[in-house]
Structure formats: structure tokens, C-alpha cells
Amino acid sequence: MNASDITLKQMQQMVHEWITTVGVRYFSPLTNMAILAEETGEVARIMARRHGDQSWKHGENPDLADELADMLWVLTAIANQEGIDLNEAFMNNIRKKSIRDKERHISNPKLTDNSTQTS
Ligand SMILES: [Mg+2]
Numbered sequence: 001m002n003a004s005d006i007t008l009k010q011m012q013q014m015v016h017e018w019i020t021t022v023g024v025r026y027f028s029p030l031t032n033m034a035i036l037a038e039e040t041g042e043v044a045r046i047m048a049r050r051h052g053d054q055s056w057k058h059g060e061n062p063d064l065a066d067e068l069a070d071m072l073w074v075l076t077a078i079a080n081q082e083g084i085d086l087n088e089a090f091m092n093n094i095r096k097k098s099i100r101d102k103e104r105h106i107s108n109p110k111l112t113d114n115s116t117q118t119s
Pocket of ligand 1: 039
């Protein structure tokens with residue numbers, strides 16, 4: 001399988017197979033929620049240094065793609081243990097957003113007026 005071609009369903013299956021073999025079993029949902037927060041913090045750390053005012057410590061070697069993959073991994077584990085089909089959830093979500101926000105963003109002057117941008 002080409003890694004660039006995996007579906008959300010395949011990703012959920014791959015995470016499940018890894019967790020139930022290499023990982024032995026799923027962590028509890030609360031543990032996975034804490035890990036999701038931890039991984040989100042690792043992404044925030046990189047973004048604060050890449051786009052914000054914070055600087056790197058000597059010798060740090062950040063990998064945003066890997067940290068985003070960590071977030072996706074644990075988010076997928078949570079979906080699996082909560083019985084959520086991420087493909088169905090994503091399609092329902094984008095449908096909801098497309099209806100709810102049909103006029104919202106296009107009529108937001110902050111998105112077209114460059115004088116309000118802070119960066
Ligand atoms: Mg990480």
C-alpha cells in the first residue's frame with residue numbers, strides 16, 4: 001500500500017492493529033485524552049517558535065509533520081475506542097460546516113481586509 005493513498009478507514013484499521021499487537025491494548029480513554037492534549041502541546045511548541053516570538057533551545061530538532069502525525073494517531077485511537085467512523089464523521093462535519101458557514105466567512109471583513117492582519 002502506498003502511504004499517500006490510505007483512507008481514513010484504513011488508518012483506523014492500521015492504528016487498531018498496531019495498538020492490539022505492538023501496543024498490547026488500548027490505553028484508557030482518559031489516558032488517550034491526556035496524550036492528545038500532550039501532543040497538541042508539542043505542536044503548539046513548534047508553532048510558537050516557527051511563527052511566534054519564542055526561540056529554540058540549542059540543539060532542538062523540531063519535526064512538525066511527526067508531531068501532527070502523533071496527534072492524528074491518538075485522535076484515531078480515541079475514535080476507535082469510542083466506535084466512531086472517522087470517514088462518516090468527517091463527511092457529516094464538512095456538510096454541517098458548508099451549510100452553517102455558507103455566508104459567514106465570505107461576509108467577514110477581517111478575512112479580506114489586510115489592515116487587520118497581525119502577522
Ligand atoms: Mg509527539
